[in-house]
Amino acid sequence: MKVVSLFSGAGGLDLGFIRAGHNIIWANDNFLDATNTYRRNIGKHIICKDISDIPSCEIPDHDILVGGFPCQGFSVANAKRNEHDERNKLYLELLRVLIDKQPKFFLAENVKGILNFLNGKVFELIIDDFKKAGYRVKYKVLNAADYGVPQNRERVIILGVRNDIEYNLEHPEPTHEETPDLFSNRKKWVSIGEALKNIPEPEDYHSLSNHTCSRFKLKFNGYLGNRAIDPTRPAPTVTARGDEKGGVVVLHHPNNHRRMSARELALTQSFPIDFIFEGTNSSVYRQIGNAVPPLLAFAVASIFPKE
């Protein structure tokens, strides 16, 4: 299937689609470092530009439109969220492309908090918009840990099928669960201790990229980024929160002796170990925090027909 990807970032979602056998023919993001990362690891088809400045006629025809539209304005953990936040409107850009290009399918991804933003009114509006655009729409909250990612990360996955297409998309069945019983065909959640157990300390000899780490003294006050990590469980959600001055919030390493390096955070997001990120450490942490875990993306991409 020919796929167009909006808000592609470093390419977590796109990597899952490629591994599931699809062909990304065009992608867009306006974050230069992320597009450099994308170009290096995924392909040269990404355009670095504000999506509002790209007319639909410049976007090639395609079968599947995918996009995790920016979520800061929607996130429940963002105290400053409000309905006038410009970023909430970026979904309208996705809608515009959907209406103009009419692909057979679409996938939109967002934080779980979008469901109760303004008591659910915003989400209702979004679903209604997609239906009016001519699509049958389904949504479900998926936890990345249920697909083998060593992280609890809940995201809403909205799926759309154009009304004239006779194909039923179903969200993927979990492959993992917290405590599978003897008769379950699912595997146990992957713990963060397990996922990082063979990664050397940043100052030891290694040939890993993006594996440096500052030695900030750790705090354990229960706030995001200052919590002890349980090595026997999936990590808490990796976020891209924080500002340019203070840097982004970075999880503690499961040994709770330092923060994670970008490489470790990328593994927590299920990026392959040879996926190289471009930009400063802070920019790389942000690209990683923004991403759809490639393993979750792969599970979702696998439900689409191949042709």
Ligand SMILES: C[S@@+](CC[C@H](N)C(=O)[O-])C[C@H]1O[C@@H](n2cnc3c(N)ncnc32)[C@H](O)[C@@H]1O
């Ligand atoms: C949640 S992230 C998506 C990450 C991506 N799906 C992945 O898996 O790596 C949202 C992205 O939207 C991009 N973005 C924000 N505003 C934009 C705009 N006006 N035009 C294009 N991209 C924009 C951000 O730079 C960010 O990379």
